[in-house]
Amino acid sequence: MKKFLFILSILSFQFIVAQPDSLYFKTEDINIPKWTQKNRASALISEVAFVNWNAGGSNSISALFNFESVLKYRYKHLVWHNILISRYGINKQENQGLRKTDDILDVSSTLGFRRNEFTNWFFSSRFNFKTQFTKGYNYPDDINVLSKFMAPGYLFVGGGMEYGKNIDEFSLYFSPLTIKTTFVLDEALANAGSFGVTPAVYDEEGNVIEEGERIRNEIGILLTSVFEKEVFQNVMLVNYVSFYTDYLNEFGNIDVDWQINFDFKVNSFIKANFGSHLKYDNDVKTLVETEVEDEYEEEGAKVQWKQILGVGVVVDF
DSSP states (O other): OHHHHHHHHHHHHHHHHHOTTSSSOOSOOTTSOEEEEEEEEEEEEEEEOOSSOTTOOOOEEEEEEEEEEEEEEEETTEEEEEEEEEEEEEEEETTSOOEEEEEEEEEEEEEEEOSSTTOOEEEEEEEEEEEOSSOEEOTTOOSSEEEBTTBTEEEEEEEEEEEOTTTTTEEEEEEEEEEEEEEOOOHHHHHTTGGGOOOOEEOTTSOEEEOOOSEEEEEEEEEEEEEEEEEETTEEEEEEEEEEEESSSSTTOOEEEEEEEEEEESSSSEEEEEEEEEEEOTTSOEEEEOSSTTOEEEEOOOOEEEEEEEEEEEEEO
16 A cells, blocks of 8 residues: 555656646746747738729729837846837829828837735836828828828826736736827927927918927826737737826826737738727817818817728748
8 A cells, every 4th residue: 555655646746747837836937037029020912903894993902011029028026018019001003102001100118016926916117109100191182291200209108007917918007197298390290280289379471480399298197908819719819998188188088099900810921910990189180171272171189090901921030
């Protein structure tokens, strides 16, 4: 009997050692600093061509280029996440010039610290910067520039609390004190008062007496949530939503930024993507064409929505 128990104990020990993810042994030691980095580059292409097509149509080709980089650091109860997102899309249709369909540069960094391994709450500070690469137009008008690099540019800096039982999959961040800085580093757009900056002052003859401000600062509340999970086999869902309201200027008027993306993996290099991006910012006014050609008048802010669907090549490295 003793011999049997001795053999059983040896087998049990071997089983535990062979299961590094068991309750007794962990694959990750939080006392060892760990850096992880993941990069992804993709190109989504769509094309339509017609030759003597009875139903008619217009030849077109579209491309969407995307690069994302994620750098993470963990040590004991310290977590540091850094994310770079850059995306640019173009479209060419028959009898039309090349047009932009997507344009974003987004850099964010979050530093979190929790008191012990038993809590899911982190004391966090967050930095986020957004802008675009090239000029934006209200097509078919390709003369009057609506936006460009750093016009606007948005900078968010703040601190608060972040909840994440599995912070790589789900996080909820609340900051009662976040500084939002809007940059409009273009003279014409700044003088027009675009994106909420103070416009220029003109005399009766239309001459600029005082140039428009190029920077606007706000202090408010920021609430964001990120959810990333493989909902079905080879189907990845990424949902990001952000709410911001300013204490001093129209408190309760909430800026919304909501993105949801589905990545459908065909194999290691081919994927399909379906995405939706909804925005509302009270400082971004709508331009409406008047009866006079090439002249526009400004109306109130409206909900902005963009949808993307494409198939292409993806490389992870």
